[in-house]
Amino acid sequence: MNSPVLHAHGLVKSFGSTRALAGIDLEVASGESVAIMGASGSGKTTLLHVLAGITRPDAGRVIFTPAVGTPVEVSALGEGARSRLRRESFGFVFQQGLLIPELTAIENVALAAMITGVSRAEATQRAARWLAALGLQGMEDRRIGELSGGQAQRVAIARAQITGAGVVFADEPTGALDSTTSSEVMDALLWSTTGQGRTLVVVTHDPQVAARCSRTIAVRDGRVQGAGVTA
Ligand SMILES: Nc1ncnc2c1ncn2[C@@H]1O[C@H](COP(=O)(O)OP(=O)(O)OP(=O)(O)O)[C@@H](O)[C@H]1O
Numbered sequence: 001m002n003s004p005v006l007h008a009h010g011l012v013k014s015f016g017s018t019r020a021l022a023g024i025d026l027e028v029a030s031g032e033s034v035a036i037m038g039a040s041g042s043g044k045t046t047l048l049h050v051l052a053g054i055t056r057p058d059a060g061r062v063i064f065t066p067a068v069g070t071p072v073e074v075s076a077l078g079e080g081a082r083s084r085l086r087r088e089s090f091g092f093v094f095q096q097g098l099l100i101p102e103l104t105a106i107e108n109v110a111l112a113a114m115i116t117g118v119s120r121a122e123a124t125q126r127a128a129r130w131l132a133a134l135g136l137q138g139m140e141d142r143r144i145g146e147l148s149g150g151q152a153q154r155v156a157i158a159r160a161q162i163t164g165a166g167v168v169f170a171d172e173p174t175g176a177l178d179s180t181t182s183s184e185v186m187d188a189l190l191w192s193t194t195g196q197g198r199t200l201v202v203v204t205h206d207p208q209v210a211a212r213c214s215r216t217i218a219v220r221d222g223r224v225q226g227a228g229v230t231a
Pocket residue numbers: 015016018019020038039040041042043044045046047
């Protein structure tokens with residue numbers, strides 16, 4: 001295994017009396033693609049959010065080791081520092097894209113770079129390159145509602161890449177797509193992450209999506225089952 005980019009130890013998270021994570025240990029190596037699978041309510045999204053510093057665990061630690069620089073204990077950072085880490089070091093793709101409907105495809109992508117301090121001109125240029133690389137040339141100026149589900153997900157993928165994030169977190173990125181479109185979106189997601197030496201952590205219910213990743217982690221009742229299969 002390459003050096004771990006994410007290292008989680010003893011993660012526990014409860015919501016009221018619901019124990020979403022019941023003690024999770026996990027390592028994600030740099031450049032691998034990891035699928036997280038499990039029944040509805042098993043804790044997948046909670047795990048993704050804790051790994052990505054969206055949610056703070058009640059106990060346990062998450063250490064992120066960037067390609068350059070010193071390891072960061074994500075779970076110990078305050079709100080502002082975690083928010084900055086997410087903007088600068090992580091990319092996100094969710095089931096419904098969470099794109100801004102009032103903005104065009106290119107504006108949605110460029111915005112992610114602009115909020116990290118990149119100028120509008122530079123951000124727009126980079127956004128155009130990512131959209132073209134993901135097969136969306138000619139659709140830059142369409143609003144999100146004028147794109148198909150698969151096209152909108154590729155805009156979300158471009159947005160997750162534009163800051164050069166080392167780790168991309170995706171939660172059911174193909175959950176709303178038919179199987180052909182789902183396969184195309186996975187092509188785009190894998191090409192733009194592991195294909196560029198980046199790391200992908202993807203929550204999915206779809207065995208075909210998981211099969212394309214280098215490893216699957218099964219979660220059940222807030223715990224990891226077995227050791228994770230390496231393809
Ligand atoms: N913000 C919250 N407030 C209260 N309970 C929550 C919250 N988030 C998650 N839970 C509970 O924690 C448990 C794990 O939820 P989680 O969203 O991680 O499941 P999941 O595996 O992603 O499920 P699905 O496949 O349906 O998306 C569930 O019982 C859920 O109801």
